[in-house]
Amino acid sequence: MSEHWRDNNAIALLINGEEFYTSVFEAIAQAREEVLIETFILRDDKVGSQLQEVLTAAAARGVRVEVLVDGYGSAELSPQTLHDLSVAGVRVLAFDPSKPMLGMRTNLFRRLHRKIVVVDGEIGFVGGINFCADHLGDFGPMAKQDYAVQVRGPIVADLHRASLALMDQTSRVKREPKPWLTERVPLQPDSARARMLLSIRDNNEHTNDIEAHYLKAIEGARERVLIANAYFFPGYRLLRALRNAARRGVKVTLILQGMPDMPLVRLCSRLLYNYLLRDGVVIREYTTRPLHGKVALVDQRWSTVGSSNLDPLSLSLNLEANLVIDDAAFNERLYDHLSQLAEQECKSITLQRVLRGYWWRAPLIFLSFHFLRHFPAWIGLLPAHSPRLKPWTTVNETAEPGNALNPGKSL
Incomplete structure (x- = not known):
């Protein structure tokens, strides 16, 4: 960076x-x-x-x-x-x-x-x-x-x-x-x-800068991580960072699509729910309209707004631009809005709900997850x-x- x-x-x-x-x-x-x-x-x-x-x-x-x-x-x-x-x-x-x-x-x-x-x-x-x-x-x-x-x-x-x-x-x-x-x-x-x-x-020179900012902020989080992202299918490092933050007591909340404009993308995100929920990550699906946002905040000062989703296309292939903001007032403004969104216009996703029928979906989840995770590398050969x-x-x-x-x- x-x-x-x-x-x-x-x-x-x-x-x-x-x-x-x-x-x-x-x-x-x-x-x-x-x-x-x-x-x-x-x-x-x-x-x-x-x-x-x-x-x-x-x-x-x-x-x-x-x-x-x-x-x-x-x-x-x-x-x-x-x-x-x-x-x-x-x-x-x-x-x-x-x-x-x-x-x-x-x-x-x-x-x-x-x-x-x-x-x-x-x-x-x-x-x-x-x-x-x-x-x-x-x-x-x-x-x-x-x-x-x-x-x-x-x-x-x-x-x-x-x-x-x-x-x-x-x-x-x-x-x-x-x-x-x-x-x-x-x-x-x-x-x-x-x-x-x-x-x-x-x-060229900035192949992972946006992801690196996310990782640095999440790995240093002490109190809260709140991410609202339309197309959520990040890499292993970011997933581990979210799980580790939840394990050490950070309140990690994800606001994801509940009314998808691209159903396949929502399905991909749901492949990760069990992995995240079992370690205490809170997942809310926004159901009022399709979520297209790409915003996040960490603790009391760090936040980001931009074009980058947390998926293979944005993190590995597309040209993207995000502002990273270090400011308490803006962080609080964004937190107030997203918190209200999560409480009033989202449905909670529970681990019990995700595990229903998991036994027969597990092989599909495993294969789909690893295919999608390696997809950017294969495309990167082009x-x-x-x-x-x-x-x-x-x-x-x-x-x-x-x-x-x-x-x-x-x-």
């Missing part, structure tokens, strides 16, 4: 799309020089349309606007949207775009899963929320529960550098963030003096491609109605 801690940052927790989109769109509406966006999913729905509107208006004011989307997660973007953004002066890049093979997307692994927004090098957003309508409450019963943070201060410079580096803009003159402008986008922080660092996961970016408007400049990556076809 080579990241640097930054002191004196303001930070505010943003819960779900309602808070996140309002804050991001307001910041972009007041942008004067530059807007950088990284996202896994951008869709042609009402959220995507609102984003397109504020980006188009910003570009019309002379603001440099660049958007980097994942070629797999955002493959359904229409050629019309890409054309309109290009005409407006918005530069849209795709991470590892590939055409479908036999109608199927094959570029599944090593995705750009980061969600970062930087406005004028002064305001930053990091979290797990994509730009699509299923993060809004009015989407229906499958609306996702998710989290992000808005930050100001020295940490924004790290976000700015990380995004520019990934967008292959190293030839630019490097710029430092300007002093805070208090009249712009008022921020009501949960803490005004937070210490934090940006931790990324890539396939070439770890460096970021392959393409201007998507160039890729699709002759596109006809249909799919943006493969004109004329729908995915």
Whole structure:
């Protein structure tokens, strides 16, 4: 881990799309020089349309606007949207775009899963929320529960550098963030003096940084560990750290999916329940809506918010970004929210319930567990491609109605 801690940052927790989109769109509406966006999913729905509107208006004011989307997660973007953004002066890049093979997307692994927004090098957003309508409450019963943070201060410079580096803009003159402008986008922080660092996961020099921060925090925990994670299937070391923490008297609580958006992923998580419950780990399944969050806290100061799940894809293959925060006020804010969620909107998972029928499921659990644990290593034998970016408007400049990556076809 080579990241640097930054002191004196303001930070505010943003819960779900309602808070996140309002804050991001307001910041972009007041942008004067530059807007950088990284996202896994951008869709042609009402959220995507609102984003397109504020980006188009910003570009019309002379603001440099660049958007980097994942070629797999955002493959359904229409050629019309890409054309309109290009005409407006918005530069849209795709991470590892590939055409479908036999109608199927094959570029599944090593995705750009980061969600970062930087406005004028002064305001930053990091979290797990994509730009699509299923993060809004009015989407229906499958609306996702998710989290992000808005930050100001020295940490924004790290976000700015990380995004520019990934967008292959190293030839630019490097710029430092300007002093805070208090009249712009008022921020009501949960803490005004937070210490934090940006931790990324890539396939080059930072292959396990985010997992290492989790391990260090959990291994040093004395009172409490509370993790809310959508897709939970971590490695042996992290599982052992959670069990060992519970054994030494730390209150370890996991909030996991109870209403899954991907049933197979939930099944994988449940393979671990017996292993964790028998040593005192508390497991709660969130049942109000699909949990999509990637947040955690340890003791009274350590917490993290970002894009990384605790599963093989995020920990071993994808490009991810988390903020690690050392701050008592923010830790308490997140703890109060997650505790309320656990008590009021989750069901408890007991060891007795998990052991029902365990005798016939044990061989399946054993085989599935070890297959999934070794899966990243097998995929890792494939070439770890460096970021392959393409201007998507160039890729699709002759596109006809249909799919943006493969004109004329729908995915």
